[in-house]
Amino acid sequence: MxxxxxxxxxxxxxxxxxxxxxxxxxxxxxxxxxxxxxxxITGKKYEWNMVTTWPPHFPVIGEAADKLAQWVDQMSGGRLKIKVYGGGELVPPLEAFDNVRQGTVEMGHGAAYYWAGKVPAAQFFAAVPFGMNAQGMNAWLYGGGGLELWQEVYGQFGLVPMPAGNSGVQMGGWFNKEINSAQDLKGLKMRIPGLGGKVIAKAGGAAILSPGSEIYTNLERGVIDATEWIGPHHDLLMGFHKIAKYYYTPGWHEPGTVIEMFINKAKWESLEPDLQEIVRAAAYRSNLWMLSQFEALNNDALQKLIGEHKVQLRRFPDDVLATLRKYTDEVLQELIEKDATSKKVYEHFDAFRKKVGAWANHSEAAYHSLVAPSK
Amino acid sequence: MxxxxxxxxxxxxxxxxxxxxxxxxxxxxxxxxxxxxxxxITGKKYEWNMVTTWPPHFPVIGEAADKLAQWVDQMSGGRLKIKVYGGGELVPPLEAFDNVRQGTVEMGHGAAYYWAGKVPAAQFFAAVPFGMNAQGMNAWLYGGGGLELWQEVYGQFGLVPMPAGNSGVQMGGWFNKEINSAQDLKGLKMRIPGLGGKVIAKAGGAAILSPGSEIYTNLERGVIDATEWIGPHHDLLMGFHKIAKYYYTPGWHEPGTVIEMFINKAKWESLEPDLQEIVRAAAYRSNLWMLSQFEALNNDALQKLIGEHKVQLRRFPDDVLATLRKYTDEVLQELIEKDATSKKVYEHFDAFRKKVGAWANHSEAAYHSLVAPSK
Known part of the structure; x- marks a missing residue:
């Protein structure tokens, strides 16, 4: 002050x-x-670039990046202009981290698990299977010390991270056969990245990586048997209902994926304090705006998928979920044994998850059981 | 950093x-x-006052008002200074609405149900029994057209409203006896304001209004048998555990109370567009910051209440909740029959609630059942 x-x-x-x-x-x-x-308003003007990991103007997520730039422009009276690039327009999507780190680009917009190869601990700042939902992640980051940890981890790479969005609870994915028991995961070729992919591999499946643009064709041709994507709004746009029969819930692997913004640290420190506060506020606004859009849009798409397209909605059986949870624990254990930073971050994450979960049991979970649609 | x-x-x-x-x-x-x-930065400077309905620097909620003013100051480079007053410091807490309306004060900070006497429909922008939680309210307001409706309703009073915080799911309250059936509500003298109070009255209880400062003494002396307040963090500070044995969950009457900011419309329109965007962003940031604080703090307080103070945590029995829900429907029906604006807002609210609830059933509710602490 x-x-x-x-x-x-x-x-x-x-x-x-x-x-x-x-x-x-x-x-x-x-x-x-x-x-x-x-x-x-006079003084120094900045013209920055922001590279993203999304297709240009990607619904909701890319739109939030566009809006973020627009809000910063408006709040700063044009002193900080940010030009947003879709993945591949300026640099390939998965090279955003390195480009911002090296300072060839000022800002990036993505999800921290994309950088797991370089920074394994980054995954805890995006999504953890059976981890925290959007409200829990925000509480951890803004109220529980999570953001300070994230700043520490990215700081070693000369980057300043900020939460800038959330997908909410994702869907479990599209399958060309029913999953009735953990046995059905064996041999399953599923497009699923990150920690979730490691879990599927442990369960006897094969985690296949393929860029968003190739999933549809791969699923249609049987290169894969299943795929996860995001949630009803985005999944409907992808048209998966035309080629896969079963749509599974819940998204055990991504219960509240954080969308991030990251800034080259030297560039960040060159900004006047008022511009820094403007960028911080725009990131908060973007975070809440994005989740609210997801929540407002998903049900319409879900009803369309079920009602018009006759998609079979299924819930993973309890024993399948228990198996996935058991393997998740093993995957996390292996990760933290190999990497000290992951251990430090995970222990902090896990302690907070337990606290927020104990409270949710009497608040959010109790609320949902209270208002559950009767059927 | x-x-x-x-x-x-x-x-x-x-x-x-x-x-x-x-x-x-x-x-x-x-x-x-x-x-x-x-x-x-040059140009016109503004020195505004913001009156609140809270005690000065009230934990979390009043702190968020202080922070909001600080962020606006920082982002605007000192062009818009907002001085925050606790309730009663400049005007009595429940006269904030009228003072801002008349323009004697530029901004107010409260909860919309405080103005139910003047604007019955305002209640839908704060909390509705068995209504929406924080995530649902935000989705409605920011993504579902709710904020536009709110602007319309407050616009008739020359006010511009913005969401500026949320309490999350509140607790059901403190009781000096167990509530084992709907019969136990008959004759119950409970401090509970707003729509929740009307529901308790329908159930045969007496809804007593008393300011925060008098609740403790009233409960201690038996003037009331029960009280709701907020959630564990604030309830612990109030010391209710010293005088009431049973702590009930869930907060059926306030599942995600929106904290509001409202601005005199003529004053708002006198602001340059960049300052308007700065205020908007600060309100979004405050909204997310406040909920994150509540979520991060509540469990520690709850564990202290249970562990150290041996509070008896109870869940309202299902038939009690069903009774409360039935009376809630009656209370809402009576409200919308008497007031056309309430009807319009409620129908919009209710349609969105059904949509977001149907999606939550496969996302948030499914998530909570997935990660529920085993016991």
């Missing part, structure tokens, strides 16, 4: 030192002058 | 800029000039 005061005080002092005659001559120095006088 | 560094750098840069201004005469008006030139 005192910071801003100091700055204004200094500007005033500097203006005095510069000579009132000179400033009065320029006409730009007066403060609080005419009744309706518009704010005149 | 880095703020201290930035400030020092700024001071250095400002000194350099002041020097070159002397030399160049009009050097301060250039845009994108010198490498490290600071942003110099």
């Amino acid at each position: 005192g910071e801003e005061f100091n700055r204004r005080k200094f500007v005033k002092a500097a203006a005095a030192a510069a000579g009132s005659a000179l400033l009065a001559g320029c006409g730009s120095g007066g403060s609080g002058g005419g009744g309706g006088a518009p704010g005149v | 880095g703020e201290e560094f930035n400030r020092r750098k700024f001071v250095k840069a400002a000194a350099a800029a002041a020097g070159s201004a002397l030399l160049a005469g009009c050097g301060s008006g250039g845009s994108g000039g010198g490498g490290g030139a600071p942003g110099v």
Whole structure:
């Protein structure tokens, strides 16, 4: 709070030192002058680029990146302009991290699990199977010390991270056969990245990686038997209902995926404090805006999938979920045994998850059982 | 992070800029000039007051109001200063609405159900028994057209409303006896305001209104048999565990109370567009910050209440909840029959609630049952 005061005080002092005659001559120095006088903003202007891991203007997620740039522009009176690039437009999607790290680009927009190869601990700041939902992740990041840990982890790469969105609970995915027992996972070729993929592999399946653009064809041709994607709104746009019969819930592997923004640290530190606060606020706004869009849009798409397209909605049987959970614990154990940073972050994450889960049991979970649609 | 560094750098840069201004005469008006030139902000300055319905610096909720003012100050480079007053410091808490409406004060901070006497429909923008949780309310407001409706309703009073926080699911309250059946509600004297109070009255109880400061004494002296307040963090601070034996869950009456900010419309329209965007973003940030604090703090307090203070945690029996729900429907029906605006808002609210609830059934509710602590 005192910071801003100091700055204004200094500007005033500097203006005095510069000579009132000179400033009065320029006409730009007066403060609080005419009744309706518009704010005149001068000073250094920044033109930044933001590379994303999404197709250009990707629904909801890419739109949030566009909006974030627009809000920063408006709030800063045009002093900080951010040009948003879809994945591949300026650099390939999965090279965003390195480009921002090296400072060839100022900002990036993605999800932290994309960088698991370089920073295994990053995964805890995106999505953990059987981990926390959006509300829990936000509580951990903003209220539980999670963001400070994330800053520490990305700081080693010269990056400043911020939460900038959330998908909410995702769907479990599309399958060309029913999953009636853990046995049905054996031999299953599923497109599923990250920790979830490792879990499927442990369950005897094969985790196949394929870019979004190739999933449909791979599923149609039987290269894969199943795929996860996001949730009803995005899945409907992908048209998976035309080629897979069963749509499974819940998204055990991604219960509340955090969408991130990351900024080159030296560039970040070159911004004036007011611009830094503007970027921080835009990221918060984007976070809440994105989740609210997902929540507002998903049911319409789900009803369309079920009603018009006759998709068979299924819930994974309890024993399948128990098996997936058991393997998740093993995958996480192996990760933290190999990597000290992952151990540190996971232990912090897990302690918070237990706390927020114990409270949710009497609040959010109790609420949902209270208002559950009767059927 | 880095703020201290930035400030020092700024001071250095400002000194350099002041020097070159002397030399160049009009050097301060250039845009994108010198490498490290600071942003110099001129133009009209505003000094606004914000009256709140909370005690000064009230934990979490009042703190969020303080932070909101601080963020706006920082983002605007001191152009918009907001002085926050606790309830009663400038005007009595429940006169905030009228004072902002009349323009004697620029902004207010409260919860929309406080204004039910003047604007019955306002209640739908705060909390509805068996209504929506925080995530649902945000989705409705930001993604489902709810905020536009709220603007319409408050617009008739010359006010511009914004969501600025959320309590999350509240607790059901403190009782000096067990509630084992709907019969136990008959004759119950409970401190519970708003729609929840009307429901308790229908169930045969007496809804007593008393200001926060008097609840403890009233409960201790038997003037009331029960009270609701907020959730574990605030309830522990109030010390209710010293005088009431049973702590009930869930908060059926307030499943995700929206904390609001409202601004005098003429004052709002006098702000430059960049300042308007700054205020909007600060409100979003405050909304997410507040809920995250609640979620991060509540479990520690709950465990302390149970572990150290031996509070008896109870869940309302299903038939009690069913009774409360039945009376809630009657209360809402009576409200919308009497007031056309309430009808319009409720129908919109209810349609969205059904949609978001149907999706939650496969996402949030499924998630909670997936990760529920085994016991």
